[in-house]
Structure formats: structure tokens, C-alpha cells
Amino acid sequence: MDITLYHSPGACSTASFISLLEAGADFEVEIVNLKTDDHLSAEYSALNPKQKVPYLVCDAKGLSETVAIQYWIAETYPEARLLPADRWDRATAISHMGWFGSGIHPHITRHFKTAKFCGVANAFPDIKEKAKAMLFQQLSIVDEVLSDRIWFFDHYTACDSYFFWVFDRALREGFALENFKNCYSHNDRMRERASVQKVLAHKAV
Numbered sequence: 001m002d003i004t005l006y007h008s009p010g011a012c013s014t015a016s017f018i019s020l021l022e023a024g025a026d027f028e029v030e031i032v033n034l035k036t037d038d039h040l041s042a043e044y045s046a047l048n049p050k051q052k053v054p055y056l057v058c059d060a061k062g063l064s065e066t067v068a069i070q071y072w073i074a075e076t077y078p079e080a081r082l083l084p085a086d087r088w089d090r091a092t093a094i095s096h097m098g099w100f101g102s103g104i105h106p107h108i109t110r111h112f113k114t115a116k117f118c119g120v121a122n123a124f125p126d127i128k129e130k131a132k133a134m135l136f137q138q139l140s141i142v143d144e145v146l147s148d149r150i151w152f153f154d155h156y157t158a159c160d161s162y163f164f165w166v167f168d169r170a171l172r173e174g175f176a177l178e179n180f181k182n183c184y185s186h187n188d189r190m191r192e193r194a195s196v197q198k199v200l201a202h203k204a205v
């Protein structure tokens, strides 16, 4: 298999990068630097018209959306057990990842890219405050899910890769998240993993 992950350091493609390493996949990383608008280039837009990362190409076929990429990695490398074996738990893992992608990540985006969502500058503080309140409400639920647990399931899964990025991005946004103690502990445990250390050390070109 010829696999390439299109990734921007610090972006949500971090979660796919971590899972590919956890799976022991042989893959290339192509940097699409969002800070220099590489994702808007004609070349990248032709590849992925959504103009987003992550994007995964395997043997000339392309896949977008973190949930689908995580699912594909888990199915392609079953020995890595990146999804739980039990059918209900497997569906719950997809539910968690759908939640991270559509129920949590967008609040962070609205907070740091407010001008993309609203043209009325004096409304920005209100939008940011509401985005923060919605983010905190969702994180309190994750904190409950993670109580007395090391990982989201009884072993490491793709949910852990994905939530690492979500919580870490919220930390980098400068939110005071110390009340989410279980999320914090999860972040600490994730930082001990070789996969996470390798991704965090991977520099933009």
C-alpha cells in the first residue's frame, strides 16, 4: 500500500498521524501548511476540494474526514486494535469521534477564527464567550466519560488519538481547563506515548 497523509502541524490531522503511527503503518507525510494557506492552492484544491486537512491518499484513492480516516486505519491494521472488538463499543467509539469532530472541534474553531463566522467585530467577544461556554459544557461530559478510566475503552483506541488533539488544541487556545482533571490526566498519559512525541516533534517544512 502506498499511503500519504496530508497534514498541517498542530491541526486536527494530528489525530490521524498519531493513529497511523500507533497502527505501525508505513506512510508518508505531506505538509499542507494552513498558516501559509497551502490548503487553498490550486494543486491541493484539485486533490481535496474541501481545502481541509486531514486528507489521506492510499493507492491513488483519497479519503477526507477524521472519523472516516480513523475508521479506515483501524480496519486496515486490525492487530493495532484501534477500535474495540465488541460491536456496541465499536459503535460507541464512532459516536465519540463524531462528537469530537462535530460537537466539540467547531466550538474551538469559532473561538480562534471568529472573523470567519461573523463580520460584525463588536459581536466577537459574545461569540467567543458562547463558544467557550459550549466547549466547556461538552468537555465536562468527556471528563465524566473518562472518570476512573485510563482510555476511552479498556485499551487504547482511535478515540484516544482524536481526543488528545481536541483537548490539546483547547489548551493551546489558552482556556483554563484545570477543572477537567480526567481530560488533563488523559493528555498527560498521551504525551508519554512514542507516537505523540514523534508527531509533536514533526516540524513544518
Ligand SMILES: N[C@@H](CCC(=O)N[C@@H](CS)C(=O)NCC(=O)O)C(=O)O
Binding pocket: 011, 012, 013, 034, 039, 051, 052, 053, 054, 064, 065, 066, 067, 101
Ligand atoms: N470535518 C473535518 C474538519 C477538518 C478541518 O476543519 N480541518 C481544519 C484543520 S483543524 C482545516 O483544514 N482548516 C482549514 C481552513 O478551513 O482554514 C474533519 O473532521 O476532518
